[in-house]
Amino acid sequence: MTTNMQVLLASRPIGWVTEENFRIVNTPIPKPAEGQILVRNHYLSLDPYMRGRMDDVKSYAAKQELNEVMGGRTVGEVIESKNPKFKAGDIVQGVYGWQQYGCSDGTEARKIDVSRVPMSAYLGVIGMPGVTAWIGLLDICQPKAGETVVVSAAAGAVGSAVGQIAKLKGCRAVGIAGGKEKCDYVVKELGFDACVDYKAGRLNDDLKAATPGGIDCNFENVGGEILDAVLRRTNAFSRIAVCGLISQYNATEPYAVKNFRMILTNRIKVQGFIVGDRMNLWPQALKDLAGWVASGELKYRETVAQGLENAPKALIGVFKGQNFGKQLVKLI
Amino acid sequence: MTTNMQVLLASRPIGWVTEENFRIVNTPIPKPAEGQILVRNHYLSLDPYMRGRMDDVKSYAAKQELNEVMGGRTVGEVIESKNPKFKAGDIVQGVYGWQQYGCSDGTEARKIDVSRVPMSAYLGVIGMPGVTAWIGLLDICQPKAGETVVVSAAAGAVGSAVGQIAKLKGCRAVGIAGGKEKCDYVVKELGFDACVDYKAGRLNDDLKAATPGGIDCNFENVGGEILDAVLRRTNAFSRIAVCGLISQYNATEPYAVKNFRMILTNRIKVQGFIVGDRMNLWPQALKDLAGWVASGELKYRETVAQGLENAPKALIGVFKGQNFGKQLVKLI
Numbered sequence: 001m002t003t004n005m006q007v008l009l010a011s012r013p014i015g016w017v018t019e020e021n022f023r024i025v026n027t028p029i030p031k032p033a034e035g036q037i038l039v040r041n042h043y044l045s046l047d048p049y050m051r052g053r054m055d056d057v058k059s060y061a062a063k064q065e066l067n068e069v070m071g072g073r074t075v076g077e078v079i080e081s082k083n084p085k086f087k088a089g090d091i092v093q094g095v096y097g098w099q100q101y102g103c104s105d106g107t108e109a110r111k112i113d114v115s116r117v118p119m120s121a122y123l124g125v126i127g128m129p130g131v132t133a134w135i136g137l138l139d140i141c142q143p144k145a146g147e148t149v150v151v152s153a154a155a156g157a158v159g160s161a162v163g164q165i166a167k168l169k170g171c172r173a174v175g176i177a178g179g180k181e182k183c184d185y186v187v188k189e190l191g192f193d194a195c196v197d198y199k200a201g202r203l204n205d206d207l208k209a210a211t212p213g214g215i216d217c218n219f220e221n222v223g224g225e226i227l228d229a230v231l232r233r234t235n236a237f238s239r240i241a242v243c244g245l246i247s248q249y250n251a252t253e254p255y256a257v258k259n260f261r262m263i264l265t266n267r268i269k270v271q272g273f274i275v276g277d278r279m280n281l282w283p284q285a286l287k288d289l290a291g292w293v294a295s296g297e298l299k300y301r302e303t304v305a306q307g308l309e310n311a312p313k314a315l316i317g318v319f320k321g322q323n324f325g326k327q328l329v330k331l332i
Numbered sequence: 333m334t335t336n337m338q339v340l341l342a343s344r345p346i347g348w349v350t351e352e353n354f355r356i357v358n359t360p361i362p363k364p365a366e367g368q369i370l371v372r373n374h375y376l377s378l379d380p381y382m383r384g385r386m387d388d389v390k391s392y393a394a395k396q397e398l399n400e401v402m403g404g405r406t407v408g409e410v411i412e413s414k415n416p417k418f419k420a421g422d423i424v425q426g427v428y429g430w431q432q433y434g435c436s437d438g439t440e441a442r443k444i445d446v447s448r449v450p451m452s453a454y455l456g457v458i459g460m461p462g463v464t465a466w467i468g469l470l471d472i473c474q475p476k477a478g479e480t481v482v483v484s485a486a487a488g489a490v491g492s493a494v495g496q497i498a499k500l501k502g503c504r505a506v507g508i509a510g511g512k513e514k515c516d517y518v519v520k521e522l523g524f525d526a527c528v529d530y531k532a533g534r535l536n537d538d539l540k541a542a543t544p545g546g547i548d549c550n551f552e553n554v555g556g557e558i559l560d561a562v563l564r565r566t567n568a569f570s571r572i573a574v575c576g577l578i579s580q581y582n583a584t585e586p587y588a589v590k591n592f593r594m595i596l597t598n599r600i601k602v603q604g605f606i607v608g609d610r611m612n613l614w615p616q617a618l619k620d621l622a623g624w625v626a627s628g629e630l631k632y633r634e635t636v637a638q639g640l641e642n643a644p645k646a647l648i649g650v651f652k653g654q655n656f657g658k659q660l661v662k663l664i
Contacts, residue, residue, distance in 0.1 A: 052597075223592070242596045256588030260555070263604040264574045265390075270602040272595040 004029045005308050006069045007098035012056055016250045017319065021054070022070070022312040030103035037086045037109065039094060039102045041076035044308065044329040045123035046315045047157075048221075049274075051249035061274075070098035070311075073128060075112065075119045076331075086111070093122045098311055100331055117293060124157050124326035125300040126289045132275040133161035134285035136219050136241035138169075139278065140271045143239075145170030147216035150207075150233075152226050153246060154195055155182035157300070157326035161289075162219045163192045164298050171217070174210045176226055178321045185324060190299055203229045214238075222247045224255040231259035234266045242272040250319055301325030336361045337640050338401045339430035344388055348582045349651065353386070354402070354644040362435035369418045369441065371426060371434045373408035376640065376661040377455035378647045379489075380553075381606075383581040393606075402430035402643075405460060407444065407451040408663075418443070425454045430643055432663055449625060456489050456658035457632040458621045464607040465493035466617035468551050468573035470501075471610065472603045475571075477502030479548035482539075482565075484558050485578060486527055487514035489632070489658035493621075494551045495524045496630050503549070506542045508558055510653045517656060522631055535561045546570075554579045556587040563591035566598045574604040582651055633657030 003026040010023035032038045050072065053064040064071060074097070078090040083106045086092070094109040096102025112122045124130065136158075143149050149166035153159040154175025163173035163186065175186040175195035183195035194210035196203065207229050214235035220227055223245030230240075248254055263270060275282075292298035303323040305314035311329045318327050335358040342355035364370045385396040385403065396403060406429070410422040415438045418424070426441040428434025444454045456462065468490075475481050481498035485491040486507025495505040495518065507518040507527035515527035526542035528535065539561050546567035552559055555577030562572075580586055595602060607614075624630035635655040637646035643661045650659050 058597075227592075245593055245596055248593055254590050254593060256590045257592045258586050258588045260559075260589045260592070261577055261580055261586060263602060264577055265384075265604070267604045267606060267609060268602075269604075270595060270600075272597070272599045272601075274599060277599060 002029065003027065004099055004101045006100075007308060007311055008067050009054060009064050009070055010067070012066070013051075013054055013250070015252045017051065017054065017312075017316050019312045019316070023067075024309055029101050032080050032082050032103050034082050035105050036103055037078050037083050037092075037106045038080040039074075039076045039092060039096055039104075039109065040079050041074040041096050041100055041102060041331050043075050043120045043123055043304075044098060044311060044331060045073040045127070046311065046318055046327040046329060047072070047129070048244050048246045048249065048318060050315060051319065071095065072097050073123055074102065075122050076102070091119055093119075093127065098308065100308060117290075120302060120304075120326075120328055121293065121300065123328060124302065125161055125293055125298060126286060128275055129157035129326060130161050130289040131282055131285040132243060133158045133165060133219070134289060135275055135278050135281050136243045136273060137162050137165055137217070139281055140241040140273060141217035141219065141239040143169055143171045143217045146172075148172040148174060148211050148213055149217040149219065150174045150176065150211065150215050150230055151219040151221065152176040152230075153221035153244070153321075154186045154192065155324055156221065158243060159219070159221055160186065160190055160300065160325055161298065164190055165292075166217075167191055167193075168292065168297060172211075172213070174207075174215075176207070176222070176230075182324065185301075189301075198226055204232065207233055217241075219243060220245070224248060228257060228259050231257075231262040234262050234268055236266045238266055238268050240268060240270045242270060246319065303327050305329045307331070334361065335359065336431055336433040338432075339640060339643055340399050341386060341396050341402055342399070344398070345383075345386055345582070347584045349383065349386065349644075349648050351644045351648070355399075356641055361433050364412050364414050364435050366414050367437050368435055369410050369415050369424075369438045370412040371406075371408045371424060371428055371436075371441065372411050373406040373428050373432055373434060373663050375407050375452045375455055376430060376643060376663060377405040377459070378643065378650055378659040378661060379404070379461070380576050380578045380581065380650060382647060383651065403427065404429050405455055406434065407454050408434070423451055425451075425459065430640065432640060449622075452634060452636075452658075452660055453625065453632065455660060456634065457493055457625055457630060458618060460607055461489035461658060462493050462621045463614055463617040464575060465490050465497060465551070466621060467607055467610050467613050468575045468605060469494050469497055469549070471613055472573040472605060473549035473551065473571040475501055475503045475549045478504075480504040480506060480543050480545055481549040481551065482506045482508065482543065482547050482562055483551040483553065484508040484562075485553035485576070485653075486518045486524065487656055488553065490575060491551070491553055492518065492522055492632065492657055493630065496522055497624075498549075499523055499525075500624065500629060504543075504545075506539075506547075508539070508554070508562075514656065517633075521633075530558055536564065539565055549573075551575060552577070556580060560589060560591045563589075563594040566594055566600055568598045570598055570600050572600060572602045574602060578651065635659050637661045639663070
């Protein structure tokens with residue numbers, strides 16, 4: 001291979017992302033300058049936050065510039081190093097974006113140990129999504145044993161970790177996911193106590209049945225009608241970690257939340273957060289997550305698209321709920 | 333006077349409260365039993381939370397029963413005591429409700445010092461509304477000097493204290509109120525930096541002009557479109573204390589909040605609260621409030637309806653925004 005395939009943002013989506021919003025180009029493989037490393041990306045992580053960056057509005061993430069390589073987390077191998085901290089053959093987790101090769105001074109690259117877990121896990125359960133689950137649940141919601149924790153997008157990379165950690169802490173874990181297959185996975189494989197299929201058309205009734213003692217903690221990944229249904233079931237002094245609102249990212253008109261008043265009535269704490277704001281908690285979170293994965297207490301699944309050229313389609317699939325667990329793209 | 337005029341809840345309102353929801357009766361003045369005190373109420377406090385109690389739904393406050401005396405805080409004089417902790421002539425703040433005379437074992441009665449401030453202030457700025465302002469602003473929002481604090485219902489009992497305390501803490505205080513007269517009062521008499529008249533029809537533009545550096549803290553008393561306008565102007569890591577949603581209390585269909593996504597984007601903390609949940613903070617709050625009132629740093633105003641028979645009309649006036657500062661009923 002002599003060229004570096006890259007996926008650029010060609011145009012900003014209005015409403016739903018389409019494949020036409022991207023453009024694939026082939027450029028020369030970069031040459032590392034003094035102090036730099038050249039990394040061949042093996043896996044690219046696709047995440048819901050990417051949608052927000054594609055809009056031309058102020059958001060928590062820096063805006064994705066047009067005609068630039070799409071940003072994103074990757075794992076890969078250092079194939080050439082002019083930086084004394086790295087050597088060829090090192091496996092690193094970095095932020096090299098939607099391209100086959102990345103070159104940088106290594107500031108954001110972190111060497112990872114792939115002797116016991118596959119490198120892809122560093123983009124999922126023991127990476128940003130896992131830490132997101134840990135922080136939102138344990139630092140923000142702070143569930144007590146016996147409380148009921150609800151998480152939406154329960155079969156996704158973050159949600160599946162949230163419910164399993166809740167179980168480890170002695171809570172009742174209730175997922176919300178789309179379709180019987182996902183709900184079966186969440187309950188039978190991941191060990192949640194219950195999972196509500198929001199596509200079944202009985203969201204309020206099914207959520208009520210799944211949360212006989214009400215809801216003490218909600219880890220919100222979806223928003224929209226699901227959030228309204230959760231608010232109806234909240235208990236006094238409940239906590240809501242707002243991690244994502246994926247139902248809204250491709251909407252041209254926002255869903256308006258009807259049951260906001262429950263925040264007052266039940267004296268709820270609602271906290272929006274992004275994982276990058278709480279870097280001080282990452283070491284503890286990663287230690288816990290790696291331990292639980294090693295002991296088999298924390299399971300994960302990956303959905304892997306093959307080939308960088310399929311990344312746009314795979315990202316659209318994330319917004320349509322087509323992935324189980326972590327959505328990755330395998331580049332080699 | 334030989335009878336005890338009382339106002340009962342005759343029927344539950346559907347939508348707006350009307351005078352027909354109340355019934356006035358005259359009953360014998362109660363006789364205190366051993367251990368009890370008889371109190372003649374001088375002032376009755378009218379508060380927005382009373383609307384929630386009139387509905388037949390679960391809420392933070394215990395439901396108001398039909399055909400019972402409307403609940404509410406009062407100040408008055410002990411006229412007969414069979415409780416060694418009180419003597420005739422004591423002035424007490426209690427929860428004797430919408431009636432001329434109340435009788436109880438004194439558990440909820442607290443002797444107050446009226447040598448330096450009028451007894452009515454114990455229902456307002458140095459009572460529940462003042463403590464509400466203190467807790468929501470200082471304990472929940474925790475504003476730093478230089479930050480911008482916005483408060484809705486700024487000319488009301490709670491809102492007027494919030495803005496003045498914000499100023500005492502070195503913040504920019506911006507009120508939202510209905511009409512030029514209230515806004516003039518808030519800025520010229522209370523010393524807020526600015527006040528937006530939401531009835532002027534330019535809420536978003538006027539709020540933007542009044543908050544050039546965005547909003548760091550919001551003390552929410554109103555909800556509805558005002559909350560949506562505030563959410564648009566929030567800064568990263570802002571805090572919202574949800575104290576009340578008075579625009580919604582008489583609505584049959586709730587206003588749906590459009591800008592909920594800002595909670596995620598700006599990593600906002602939203603905390604619903606009621607002042608009775610944080611009794612541990614009352615002593616410090618009351619000490620601060622009394623000190624600021626004594627020094628003239630904390631001003632207050634009262635709107636006083638004369639005669640218990642006018643209490644229903646006065647409460648409706650609160651929901652229509654007709655009061656300046658604390659709404660009271662003078663009973664004698």
